[in-house]
Amino acid sequence: MDQERPLRERLIDVGVDLVLTEGTAAVGLREIARRAGVSHGAPRRYFPTHHALLSAIARRGFADLGDRFAAAAARASSPREQVRALGAAYVGYALEHRGMFELMFRHDLLDSTGQEDTGEPRLRASTLPLFELLVSLVSRCGATADAEVTAAALWANLHGVAQLWAWGSLPLVLGADGREEYVGRLVDAALAAHLGPAAS
Structure with a gap:
Protein backbone atom coordinates (compact mmCIF):
# COMPACT_ATOMS: atom_id res chain seq x y z
CA MET A 1 0.00 0.00 0.00
CA PHE A 47 -15.31 8.35 9.49
CA PRO A 48 -17.39 8.99 12.62
CA THR A 49 -19.78 6.16 11.73
CA HIS A 50 -19.70 2.87 9.86
CA HIS A 51 -22.20 4.40 7.42
CA ALA A 52 -19.81 7.26 6.67
CA LEU A 53 -17.07 4.76 5.82
CA LEU A 54 -19.38 2.73 3.56
CA SER A 55 -20.44 5.96 1.86
CA ALA A 56 -16.84 6.92 1.09
CA ILE A 57 -16.25 3.47 -0.39
CA ALA A 58 -19.45 3.62 -2.45
CA ARG A 59 -18.47 7.06 -3.77
CA ARG A 60 -15.47 5.38 -5.41
CA GLY A 61 -17.82 2.90 -7.05
CA PHE A 62 -20.00 5.68 -8.46
CA ALA A 63 -16.91 7.43 -9.84
CA ASP A 64 -15.79 4.20 -11.51
CA LEU A 65 -19.25 3.53 -12.95
CA GLY A 66 -19.47 7.12 -14.19
CA ASP A 67 -16.16 6.71 -16.02
CA ARG A 68 -17.43 3.51 -17.61
CA PHE A 69 -20.63 5.23 -18.68
CA ALA A 70 -18.66 8.06 -20.29
CA ALA A 71 -16.40 5.64 -22.17
CA ALA A 72 -19.34 3.51 -23.30
CA ALA A 73 -21.41 6.48 -24.48
CA ALA A 74 -18.43 7.93 -26.37
CA ARG A 75 -18.24 4.79 -28.51
CA ALA A 76 -21.90 5.00 -29.57
CA SER A 77 -23.46 7.47 -31.96
CA SER A 78 -27.26 7.58 -31.68
CA PRO A 79 -29.11 8.11 -28.37
CA ARG A 80 -30.48 4.57 -28.49
CA GLU A 81 -27.01 3.11 -29.07
CA GLN A 82 -25.80 5.17 -26.12
CA VAL A 83 -28.60 3.82 -23.91
CA ARG A 84 -27.68 0.30 -24.99
CA ALA A 85 -23.99 0.95 -24.27
CA LEU A 86 -24.85 2.33 -20.82
CA GLY A 87 -27.10 -0.65 -20.12
CA ALA A 88 -24.40 -3.12 -21.09
CA ALA A 89 -21.83 -1.19 -19.02
CA TYR A 90 -24.17 -1.16 -16.02
CA VAL A 91 -24.85 -4.89 -16.10
CA GLY A 92 -21.20 -5.63 -16.85
CA TYR A 93 -20.05 -3.56 -13.89
CA ALA A 94 -22.56 -5.30 -11.64
CA LEU A 95 -21.31 -8.74 -12.61
CA GLU A 96 -17.62 -7.83 -12.42
CA HIS A 97 -17.83 -5.95 -9.10
CA ARG A 98 -20.68 -7.59 -7.22
CA GLY A 99 -19.74 -6.40 -3.75
CA MET A 100 -19.36 -2.78 -4.79
CA PHE A 101 -22.50 -2.86 -6.92
CA GLU A 102 -24.57 -4.21 -4.05
CA LEU A 103 -23.23 -1.52 -1.72
CA MET A 104 -23.70 1.42 -4.09
CA PHE A 105 -27.47 1.19 -4.26
CA ARG A 106 -28.11 0.26 -0.62
CA HIS A 107 -29.04 3.77 0.45
CA ASP A 108 -30.51 2.31 3.60
CA LEU A 109 -26.90 1.48 4.60
CA LEU A 110 -25.26 4.66 3.39
CA ASP A 111 -24.77 8.06 4.96
CA SER A 112 -27.49 10.41 3.74
CA THR A 113 -27.11 13.01 6.46
CA GLY A 114 -23.98 14.73 5.17
CA GLN A 115 -21.91 13.63 8.19
CA GLU A 116 -18.81 13.19 6.08
CA ASP A 117 -16.80 16.37 6.46
CA THR A 118 -15.40 16.32 2.93
CA GLY A 119 -17.10 19.31 1.33
CA GLU A 120 -18.68 16.92 -1.18
CA PRO A 121 -22.42 16.46 -1.74
CA ARG A 122 -24.25 13.76 0.17
CA LEU A 123 -23.63 10.34 -1.26
CA ARG A 124 -27.19 9.96 -2.49
CA ALA A 125 -26.46 12.79 -4.91
CA SER A 126 -23.93 10.52 -6.65
CA THR A 127 -26.78 8.49 -8.11
CA LEU A 128 -28.54 11.48 -9.61
CA PRO A 129 -26.12 12.53 -12.41
CA LEU A 130 -26.06 8.97 -13.77
CA PHE A 131 -29.84 8.78 -13.68
CA GLU A 132 -30.19 12.23 -15.26
CA LEU A 133 -27.93 11.09 -18.11
CA LEU A 134 -30.21 8.10 -18.69
CA VAL A 135 -33.33 10.31 -18.60
CA SER A 136 -31.78 12.67 -21.16
CA LEU A 137 -30.92 9.83 -23.52
CA VAL A 138 -34.34 8.19 -23.11
CA SER A 139 -35.96 11.51 -23.92
CA ARG A 140 -33.81 11.84 -27.05
CA CYS A 141 -34.91 8.34 -28.08
CA GLY A 142 -38.43 9.76 -28.51
CA ALA A 143 -40.05 7.82 -25.67
CA THR A 144 -43.75 8.66 -25.77
CA ALA A 145 -44.26 8.24 -22.03
CA ASP A 146 -42.76 10.35 -19.24
CA ALA A 147 -39.01 10.07 -19.90
CA GLU A 148 -38.16 10.06 -16.19
CA VAL A 149 -40.57 7.21 -15.40
CA THR A 150 -39.47 5.30 -18.50
CA ALA A 151 -35.81 5.71 -17.52
CA ALA A 152 -36.59 4.55 -13.98
CA ALA A 153 -38.41 1.47 -15.27
CA LEU A 154 -35.53 0.69 -17.64
CA TRP A 155 -33.02 1.10 -14.82
CA ALA A 156 -35.06 -1.22 -12.61
CA ASN A 157 -35.18 -3.75 -15.44
CA LEU A 158 -31.41 -3.62 -15.97
CA HIS A 159 -30.78 -3.83 -12.23
CA GLY A 160 -32.99 -6.90 -12.09
CA VAL A 161 -31.09 -8.48 -14.98
CA ALA A 162 -27.82 -7.89 -13.13
CA GLN A 163 -29.08 -9.28 -9.83
CA LEU A 164 -30.86 -12.30 -11.26
CA TRP A 165 -27.83 -13.16 -13.40
CA ALA A 166 -25.47 -12.80 -10.44
CA TRP A 167 -27.71 -15.00 -8.30
CA GLY A 168 -27.77 -17.70 -11.01
CA SER A 169 -31.50 -17.46 -11.71
CA LEU A 170 -31.32 -16.20 -15.29
CA PRO A 171 -28.55 -18.61 -16.38
CA LEU A 172 -30.70 -21.43 -14.94
CA VAL A 173 -33.94 -20.56 -16.72
CA LEU A 174 -32.21 -19.63 -19.98
CA GLY A 175 -29.84 -22.60 -19.96
CA ALA A 176 -27.17 -20.00 -20.63
CA ASP A 177 -23.51 -20.86 -20.94
CA GLY A 178 -22.21 -17.66 -22.52
CA ARG A 179 -22.78 -14.59 -20.36
CA GLU A 180 -21.79 -12.07 -23.02
CA GLU A 181 -24.29 -13.32 -25.60
CA TYR A 182 -27.23 -13.55 -23.22
CA VAL A 183 -26.58 -10.34 -21.32
CA GLY A 184 -26.50 -8.43 -24.61
CA ARG A 185 -29.78 -10.00 -25.65
CA LEU A 186 -31.36 -9.20 -22.29
CA VAL A 187 -30.25 -5.56 -22.54
CA ASP A 188 -31.75 -5.39 -26.04
CA ALA A 189 -35.00 -6.88 -24.78
CA ALA A 190 -35.16 -4.34 -21.94
CA LEU A 191 -34.65 -1.48 -24.39
CA ALA A 192 -37.33 -2.85 -26.69
CA ALA A 193 -39.77 -3.20 -23.79
CA HIS A 194 -39.28 0.38 -22.61
CA LEU A 195 -38.29 2.30 -25.75
CA GLY A 196 -40.02 0.26 -28.42
CA PRO A 197 -38.34 -1.77 -31.15
CA ALA A 198 -35.15 -0.46 -32.69
CA ALA A 199 -35.48 1.14 -36.09
CA SER A 200 -34.55 -1.27 -38.84
Missing part, protein backbone atom coordinates in the same frame (compact mmCIF):
# COMPACT_ATOMS: atom_id res chain seq x y z
CA ASP A 2 1.27 3.48 -0.87
CA GLN A 3 2.29 5.05 2.45
CA GLU A 4 2.56 8.46 0.74
CA ARG A 5 -1.18 8.66 0.14
CA PRO A 6 -3.16 10.55 2.79
CA LEU A 7 -4.42 8.20 5.50
CA ARG A 8 -8.08 8.85 4.68
CA GLU A 9 -7.51 7.71 1.08
CA ARG A 10 -5.49 4.70 2.19
CA LEU A 11 -8.34 3.65 4.48
CA ILE A 12 -10.81 3.95 1.60
CA ASP A 13 -8.43 1.95 -0.63
CA VAL A 14 -8.48 -0.88 1.93
CA GLY A 15 -12.27 -0.64 2.21
CA VAL A 16 -12.71 -0.80 -1.56
CA ASP A 17 -10.49 -3.87 -1.72
CA LEU A 18 -12.48 -5.54 1.06
CA VAL A 19 -15.81 -4.81 -0.63
CA LEU A 20 -14.57 -6.11 -3.97
CA THR A 21 -13.05 -9.30 -2.58
CA GLU A 22 -15.21 -10.16 0.43
CA GLY A 23 -18.40 -8.10 0.22
CA THR A 24 -19.94 -5.37 2.34
CA ALA A 25 -20.27 -7.55 5.44
CA ALA A 26 -16.47 -7.74 5.74
CA VAL A 27 -16.07 -3.96 5.98
CA GLY A 28 -15.57 -2.64 9.49
CA LEU A 29 -13.53 0.19 10.96
CA ARG A 30 -11.38 -2.16 13.04
CA GLU A 31 -10.64 -4.53 10.15
CA ILE A 32 -9.75 -1.66 7.84
CA ALA A 33 -7.46 -0.19 10.51
CA ARG A 34 -5.76 -3.57 10.96
CA ARG A 35 -5.17 -4.00 7.23
CA ALA A 36 -3.96 -0.42 6.86
CA GLY A 37 -1.51 -0.93 9.72
CA VAL A 38 -2.90 1.85 11.92
CA SER A 39 -4.48 1.98 15.36
CA HIS A 40 -8.09 0.87 15.73
CA GLY A 41 -9.13 4.42 16.57
CA ALA A 42 -7.46 6.05 13.55
CA PRO A 43 -10.38 5.63 11.11
CA ARG A 44 -12.73 7.46 13.50
CA ARG A 45 -10.88 10.70 12.77
CA TYR A 46 -12.22 10.52 9.21
Whole structure:
Protein backbone atom coordinates (compact mmCIF):
# COMPACT_ATOMS: atom_id res chain seq x y z
CA MET A 1 0.00 0.00 0.00
CA ASP A 2 1.27 3.48 -0.87
CA GLN A 3 2.29 5.05 2.45
CA GLU A 4 2.56 8.46 0.74
CA ARG A 5 -1.18 8.66 0.14
CA PRO A 6 -3.16 10.55 2.79
CA LEU A 7 -4.42 8.20 5.50
CA ARG A 8 -8.08 8.85 4.68
CA GLU A 9 -7.51 7.71 1.08
CA ARG A 10 -5.49 4.70 2.19
CA LEU A 11 -8.34 3.65 4.48
CA ILE A 12 -10.81 3.95 1.60
CA ASP A 13 -8.43 1.95 -0.63
CA VAL A 14 -8.48 -0.88 1.93
CA GLY A 15 -12.27 -0.64 2.21
CA VAL A 16 -12.71 -0.80 -1.56
CA ASP A 17 -10.49 -3.87 -1.72
CA LEU A 18 -12.48 -5.54 1.06
CA VAL A 19 -15.81 -4.81 -0.63
CA LEU A 20 -14.57 -6.11 -3.97
CA THR A 21 -13.05 -9.30 -2.58
CA GLU A 22 -15.21 -10.16 0.43
CA GLY A 23 -18.40 -8.10 0.22
CA THR A 24 -19.94 -5.37 2.34
CA ALA A 25 -20.27 -7.55 5.44
CA ALA A 26 -16.47 -7.74 5.74
CA VAL A 27 -16.07 -3.96 5.98
CA GLY A 28 -15.57 -2.64 9.49
CA LEU A 29 -13.53 0.19 10.96
CA ARG A 30 -11.38 -2.16 13.04
CA GLU A 31 -10.64 -4.53 10.15
CA ILE A 32 -9.75 -1.66 7.84
CA ALA A 33 -7.46 -0.19 10.51
CA ARG A 34 -5.76 -3.57 10.96
CA ARG A 35 -5.17 -4.00 7.23
CA ALA A 36 -3.96 -0.42 6.86
CA GLY A 37 -1.51 -0.93 9.72
CA VAL A 38 -2.90 1.85 11.92
CA SER A 39 -4.48 1.98 15.36
CA HIS A 40 -8.09 0.87 15.73
CA GLY A 41 -9.13 4.42 16.57
CA ALA A 42 -7.46 6.05 13.55
CA PRO A 43 -10.38 5.63 11.11
CA ARG A 44 -12.73 7.46 13.50
CA ARG A 45 -10.88 10.70 12.77
CA TYR A 46 -12.22 10.52 9.21
CA PHE A 47 -15.31 8.35 9.49
CA PRO A 48 -17.39 8.99 12.62
CA THR A 49 -19.78 6.16 11.73
CA HIS A 50 -19.70 2.87 9.86
CA HIS A 51 -22.20 4.40 7.42
CA ALA A 52 -19.81 7.26 6.67
CA LEU A 53 -17.07 4.76 5.82
CA LEU A 54 -19.38 2.73 3.56
CA SER A 55 -20.44 5.96 1.86
CA ALA A 56 -16.84 6.92 1.09
CA ILE A 57 -16.25 3.47 -0.39
CA ALA A 58 -19.45 3.62 -2.45
CA ARG A 59 -18.47 7.06 -3.77
CA ARG A 60 -15.47 5.38 -5.41
CA GLY A 61 -17.82 2.90 -7.05
CA PHE A 62 -20.00 5.68 -8.46
CA ALA A 63 -16.91 7.43 -9.84
CA ASP A 64 -15.79 4.20 -11.51
CA LEU A 65 -19.25 3.53 -12.95
CA GLY A 66 -19.47 7.12 -14.19
CA ASP A 67 -16.16 6.71 -16.02
CA ARG A 68 -17.43 3.51 -17.61
CA PHE A 69 -20.63 5.23 -18.68
CA ALA A 70 -18.66 8.06 -20.29
CA ALA A 71 -16.40 5.64 -22.17
CA ALA A 72 -19.34 3.51 -23.30
CA ALA A 73 -21.41 6.48 -24.48
CA ALA A 74 -18.43 7.93 -26.37
CA ARG A 75 -18.24 4.79 -28.51
CA ALA A 76 -21.90 5.00 -29.57
CA SER A 77 -23.46 7.47 -31.96
CA SER A 78 -27.26 7.58 -31.68
CA PRO A 79 -29.11 8.11 -28.37
CA ARG A 80 -30.48 4.57 -28.49
CA GLU A 81 -27.01 3.11 -29.07
CA GLN A 82 -25.80 5.17 -26.12
CA VAL A 83 -28.60 3.82 -23.91
CA ARG A 84 -27.68 0.30 -24.99
CA ALA A 85 -23.99 0.95 -24.27
CA LEU A 86 -24.85 2.33 -20.82
CA GLY A 87 -27.10 -0.65 -20.12
CA ALA A 88 -24.40 -3.12 -21.09
CA ALA A 89 -21.83 -1.19 -19.02
CA TYR A 90 -24.17 -1.16 -16.02
CA VAL A 91 -24.85 -4.89 -16.10
CA GLY A 92 -21.20 -5.63 -16.85
CA TYR A 93 -20.05 -3.56 -13.89
CA ALA A 94 -22.56 -5.30 -11.64
CA LEU A 95 -21.31 -8.74 -12.61
CA GLU A 96 -17.62 -7.83 -12.42
CA HIS A 97 -17.83 -5.95 -9.10
CA ARG A 98 -20.68 -7.59 -7.22
CA GLY A 99 -19.74 -6.40 -3.75
CA MET A 100 -19.36 -2.78 -4.79
CA PHE A 101 -22.50 -2.86 -6.92
CA GLU A 102 -24.57 -4.21 -4.05
CA LEU A 103 -23.23 -1.52 -1.72
CA MET A 104 -23.70 1.42 -4.09
CA PHE A 105 -27.47 1.19 -4.26
CA ARG A 106 -28.11 0.26 -0.62
CA HIS A 107 -29.04 3.77 0.45
CA ASP A 108 -30.51 2.31 3.60
CA LEU A 109 -26.90 1.48 4.60
CA LEU A 110 -25.26 4.66 3.39
CA ASP A 111 -24.77 8.06 4.96
CA SER A 112 -27.49 10.41 3.74
CA THR A 113 -27.11 13.01 6.46
CA GLY A 114 -23.98 14.73 5.17
CA GLN A 115 -21.91 13.63 8.19
CA GLU A 116 -18.81 13.19 6.08
CA ASP A 117 -16.80 16.37 6.46
CA THR A 118 -15.40 16.32 2.93
CA GLY A 119 -17.10 19.31 1.33
CA GLU A 120 -18.68 16.92 -1.18
CA PRO A 121 -22.42 16.46 -1.74
CA ARG A 122 -24.25 13.76 0.17
CA LEU A 123 -23.63 10.34 -1.26
CA ARG A 124 -27.19 9.96 -2.49
CA ALA A 125 -26.46 12.79 -4.91
CA SER A 126 -23.93 10.52 -6.65
CA THR A 127 -26.78 8.49 -8.11
CA LEU A 128 -28.54 11.48 -9.61
CA PRO A 129 -26.12 12.53 -12.41
CA LEU A 130 -26.06 8.97 -13.77
CA PHE A 131 -29.84 8.78 -13.68
CA GLU A 132 -30.19 12.23 -15.26
CA LEU A 133 -27.93 11.09 -18.11
CA LEU A 134 -30.21 8.10 -18.69
CA VAL A 135 -33.33 10.31 -18.60
CA SER A 136 -31.78 12.67 -21.16
CA LEU A 137 -30.92 9.83 -23.52
CA VAL A 138 -34.34 8.19 -23.11
CA SER A 139 -35.96 11.51 -23.92
CA ARG A 140 -33.81 11.84 -27.05
CA CYS A 141 -34.91 8.34 -28.08
CA GLY A 142 -38.43 9.76 -28.51
CA ALA A 143 -40.05 7.82 -25.67
CA THR A 144 -43.75 8.66 -25.77
CA ALA A 145 -44.26 8.24 -22.03
CA ASP A 146 -42.76 10.35 -19.24
CA ALA A 147 -39.01 10.07 -19.90
CA GLU A 148 -38.16 10.06 -16.19
CA VAL A 149 -40.57 7.21 -15.40
CA THR A 150 -39.47 5.30 -18.50
CA ALA A 151 -35.81 5.71 -17.52
CA ALA A 152 -36.59 4.55 -13.98
CA ALA A 153 -38.41 1.47 -15.27
CA LEU A 154 -35.53 0.69 -17.64
CA TRP A 155 -33.02 1.10 -14.82
CA ALA A 156 -35.06 -1.22 -12.61
CA ASN A 157 -35.18 -3.75 -15.44
CA LEU A 158 -31.41 -3.62 -15.97
CA HIS A 159 -30.78 -3.83 -12.23
CA GLY A 160 -32.99 -6.90 -12.09
CA VAL A 161 -31.09 -8.48 -14.98
CA ALA A 162 -27.82 -7.89 -13.13
CA GLN A 163 -29.08 -9.28 -9.83
CA LEU A 164 -30.86 -12.30 -11.26
CA TRP A 165 -27.83 -13.16 -13.40
CA ALA A 166 -25.47 -12.80 -10.44
CA TRP A 167 -27.71 -15.00 -8.30
CA GLY A 168 -27.77 -17.70 -11.01
CA SER A 169 -31.50 -17.46 -11.71
CA LEU A 170 -31.32 -16.20 -15.29
CA PRO A 171 -28.55 -18.61 -16.38
CA LEU A 172 -30.70 -21.43 -14.94
CA VAL A 173 -33.94 -20.56 -16.72
CA LEU A 174 -32.21 -19.63 -19.98
CA GLY A 175 -29.84 -22.60 -19.96
CA ALA A 176 -27.17 -20.00 -20.63
CA ASP A 177 -23.51 -20.86 -20.94
CA GLY A 178 -22.21 -17.66 -22.52
CA ARG A 179 -22.78 -14.59 -20.36
CA GLU A 180 -21.79 -12.07 -23.02
CA GLU A 181 -24.29 -13.32 -25.60
CA TYR A 182 -27.23 -13.55 -23.22
CA VAL A 183 -26.58 -10.34 -21.32
CA GLY A 184 -26.50 -8.43 -24.61
CA ARG A 185 -29.78 -10.00 -25.65
CA LEU A 186 -31.36 -9.20 -22.29
CA VAL A 187 -30.25 -5.56 -22.54
CA ASP A 188 -31.75 -5.39 -26.04
CA ALA A 189 -35.00 -6.88 -24.78
CA ALA A 190 -35.16 -4.34 -21.94
CA LEU A 191 -34.65 -1.48 -24.39
CA ALA A 192 -37.33 -2.85 -26.69
CA ALA A 193 -39.77 -3.20 -23.79
CA HIS A 194 -39.28 0.38 -22.61
CA LEU A 195 -38.29 2.30 -25.75
CA GLY A 196 -40.02 0.26 -28.42
CA PRO A 197 -38.34 -1.77 -31.15
CA ALA A 198 -35.15 -0.46 -32.69
CA ALA A 199 -35.48 1.14 -36.09
CA SER A 200 -34.55 -1.27 -38.84
